[in-house]
Amino acid sequence: MEYTDIFSIVASAGAAVGGWEFIKYMLNIRTNKRKEHYEADKAKAEAKSADFDVLRETTEFLQQQLKEKEERFANQTERLRKVQDDYFTLLQEKAKVDLELQRFRCVRPKCAQREPQNGY
Numbered sequence: 001m002e003y004t005d006i007f008s009i010v011a012s013a014g015a016a017v018g019g020w021e022f023i024k025y026m027l028n029i030r031t032n033k034r035k036e037h038y039e040a041d042k043a044k045a046e047a048k049s050a051d052f053d054v055l056r057e058t059t060e061f062l063q064q065q066l067k068e069k070e071e072r073f074a075n076q077t078e079r080l081r082k083v084q085d086d087y088f089t090l091l092q093e094k095a096k097v098d099l100e101l102q103r104f105r106c107v108r109p110k111c112a113q114r115e116p117q118n119g120y
Contacts, residue, residue, distance in 0.1 A: 025032075
């Protein structure tokens with residue numbers, strides 16, 4: 001066998017193997033592209049999922065804070081209303097006492113029947 005025959009056999013075997021791989025590559029170009037896009041989309045979806053989880057956790061935290069603040073506001077409003085009710089009750093009692101004093105108080109200066117006596 002000559003070198004040209006050996007070279008020809010090796011070249012034809014290599015071409016057959018490499019040629020088959022080239023044909024497989026050409027047949028699977030669409031599939032390979034879909035796989036690449038699928039992997040890229042999968043990575044994007046995972047990133048979006050992580051972002052969504054962070055936003056969901058933040059939303060839950062803020063909702064919890066809002067709920068606590070609303071409860072504190074309701075408690076403070078209740079306390080304020082109670083204090084206002086007490087104030088108006090005392091104001092009414094004071095008005096009644098003032099009215100009673102007006103009934104018994106003498107308006108003339110240095111009156112002997114003045115209640116209470118104050119020396120005017």
